[in-house]
Amino acid sequence: MRQKTGQAxxxxxxxxxxxAQILGCAITLFARRGFRESSLDDIAAEAGITRAVxxxxxxxxxxxxxxxxxxxxxxxxxEIGADVGVGPGSVEGLVRAAQRDPDRFRMLFAxxxxxxxxxxxxxxxxxxxxxxxxxxxxxxxxxxxxxxxFSRLIPRLMxxxxxxWLDHGQPVPPDTLADMLRASSQGxxxxxxxxxxxxxAGRD
Numbered sequence: 001m002r003q004k005t006g007q008a009x010x011x012x013x014x015x016x017x018x019x020a021q022i023l024g025c026a027i028t029l030f031a032r033r034g035f036r037e038s039s040l041d042d043i044a045a046e047a048g049i050t051r052a053v054x055x056x057x058x059x060x061x062x063x064x065x066x067x068x069x070x071x072x073x074x075x076x077x078x079e080i081g082a083d084v085g086v087g088p089g090s091v092e093g094l095v096r097a098a099q100r101d102p103d104r105f106r107m108l109f110a111x112x113x114x115x116x117x118x119x120x121x122x123x124x125x126x127x128x129x130x131x132x133x134x135x136x137x138x139x140x141x142x143x144x145x146x147x148x149x150f151s152r153l154i155p156r157l158m159x160x161x162x163x164x165w166l167d168h169g170q171p172v173p174p175d176t177l178a179d180m181l182r183a184s185s186q187g188x189x190x191x192x193x194x195x196x197x198x199x200x201a202g203r204d
Contacts, residue, residue, distance in 0.1 A: 019057045022047050031103035035065050035109050035118065069112060069121045072104035076125075090173070091158070091185075092178045093199045098162045099174050107165070109159045129155035136189060150192060154185050 013021065027045040029038045040061050044051045060062040079100070080093035098105040113122040126148040137147065158181050165177055172180075 015057075018049075018053070022049070022054055022057055022064070023067060023071060026064050027071065027103050029108065030065060030068055031106040032112065033153070035061075035084075035115055040064070065118065068116060069107060071123060072101075074103050074109045075101055076108060091182050092175070094158065095162060095165075095178045095181070097175045098166055099170065104168045106163065126152070126155055129158075130153055132183075133189075138189075138192065150188075154188065157181075 022043065026038070026043045029043055030044060032038075033042075038061075040051050040054050043064070044054050047054075054064070058067065076094070076097045079097035080090035108121055108125070112118045130148075133151040133154045136146060137150070161181060162177070165171070
């Protein structure tokens with residue numbers, strides 16, 4: 001059976017399949033170039049369609065970008081087994097999400113962070129992950145600037161470490177990277193606890 005084609009030999013697809021195709025092409029370009037440097041014409045060309053076809057599925061480039069970020073967020077949530085946030089038991093899932101789909105990971109943890117209109121997609125992971133860190137801090141640790149700094153430091157180190165791992169071609173196995181990240185986090189938390197106890201003892 002011959003496959004139907006449209007104008008200029010363009011293959012006809014079911015609406016849901018076409019939308020998925022456009023979204024996939026958009027994610028590839030957005031991850032590579034970011035929101036501002038990617039045009040709907042570029043995305044249409046990547047998909048082998050016209051700009052008009054893109055508009056049949058998405059109202060604007062912003063609408064398409066938000067759909068791509070929603071898709072990326074859903075994929076990461078599925079891997080880490082949580083709504084948002086990276087806790088002690090979800091480091092492997094975060095690394096696995098990056099390994100399985102680097103483009104979606106980059107959109108969430110690299111691009112969106114620097115795009116004011118879309119930074120909330122990054123911040124929801126950052127905020128929840130920071131709360132996990134605060135919950136794991138030594139009992140009685142003083143709240144304030146030090147706590148806030150440390151709770152933000154650990155997740156961001158993890159995100160940046162995974163991005164750098166992707167950029168360098170995944171030079172160590174995912175399990176090894178997850179072990180390294182977990183050990184680093186535990187070691188820094190333990191060192192912080194030791195410093196805190198020393199400060200308390202010094203005041204007694």
